[in-house]
Amino acid sequence: MLLNTMLVVLTDLAARLLGNTLFRRHFHLLLSALVVFGPALSLWVSQYSVFAKRTHYLYRMFLRSGWGWTCLFVGSFVFLLSFSIRRSFSLSLRHLSRLGAAGGLWLAFRRLLDLLENATGCCYEPLAAPLEDAAGQSLLLLREGDSKSECLGAGMLWRGYEVSQDVFLLCLCCLLLAEETAVFGPYLSLGGTADAPLRILFLFCVLLLGLWVFLLLCLLAYFPQFPTQLLGGALGCLSWRGLYQGFYRLGPSWYCPGRPGLGLLNTKTGSTGAEEDGEVSRDQ
16 A cells, blocks of 8 residues: 555656656757767766776666667557557557657667768778877777678777767667656546556656756766767757657647557547647646
């Protein structure tokens, strides 16, 4: 009984925050400021911290499979929420297709970024007996014809034009989580009921959002690469804006799944569904 009460209180508070209009409208600005000014934290953090090593458990366990964790928790939450309201597989799958569209965009950008790095970069092999050039850097021998994966797999160095795919992924996942979970607050305020499994899934989504923000801070503070990370953050924000502020606003159709909550939040009040859905869409 006590645990259930704590679960209800925590999820209600989190739903109120994520469903707040100010939060939804300005979270991307907060994330953008984090990406711009986050590298300045490298002046204060210790390079001997456990988070200064790429082999840390959180990086290996979560960062390398960030999209999978996001799809697992967000997809479960979106499906359970939509199905518990409408009892319609087709509607639930339509809302789930937003993750498919975002995943397709992410994979397409990953491919383009890989092509860009391979086209603009070169592989370097350190000399057996390093010499020092005028700038104090070890001289390197250029190796032609290698791709980035082959170069790094052979234990050599790759230098090219890069966009941080980690920062891109974390920014996109944060904004996607904020958008998809924001509907839970209006749902509860309209009188919707939520049992323990749905609340637990929502809480996991909130915790995952906090973890992505924390890992983003760690990357910016312990591994600052200002130009590449800034470009990665900008690409993540632009992807979110193109999907949630552009494409999904076209409304539900055979090619567009519509905004989060569309067609779901009109069953818990006595007013007309069209008016309620329109109000939620304007708030978001």
